[in-house]
Amino acid sequence: MYFDPQQFKITGTYVWYYCICKREVWLLSRGITADQQDSNVDIGRFIHERSYSRDKKEVEINGMKLDILQNNKGRLLVGEIKKSSKYLESARMQILLYLSELEKEGIKAEGVLMVPQEKKRESVLLDEVGRKQLDEAKQGIMEIVCGDFPPPPLRIYYCKSCAYSEMCWA
Ligand code: SF4
8 A cells, every 4th residue: 555754744643643552643644544434533523613602713734633722811722622521631732733733833722621511621831841742642643654564453442432443353
């Protein structure tokens, strides 16, 4: 399967899966897409649409869709709304990527991570630690996608709801 690293762009989706399953990163990079009809995706969308809808604006930057939640007192907030706190590390990393992309465009922002169902709210900053984590994740993603084969499947909690489950475990 042909893959051109020069054409490859690290998006929020890759960063998200990098924190959950390295194999999934490779599968996605080859255009083997997950089933978007998965019921978990629908619940996520439902919460996303119903929560914070009054002060939320979706914008697209460098091909990534992100939620700009507030712009109060000169502070721009970039948010990620999740249906549970199960994959907060992935969501945190995703926000760091968004903040970094905005910074490249000259826009300073802060991140906020929300889990409406659990009334949870956590701030995410692109500080020294955040930058280091993001750089490591990006490097790790490039190493995976440049490989000729996907990493072997590792059974994790997420496999139960993963659209690649049949492919990995049939
Ligand atoms: S089924 Fe499990 S191992 Fe396979 S891609 Fe999904 S999460 Fe990864």
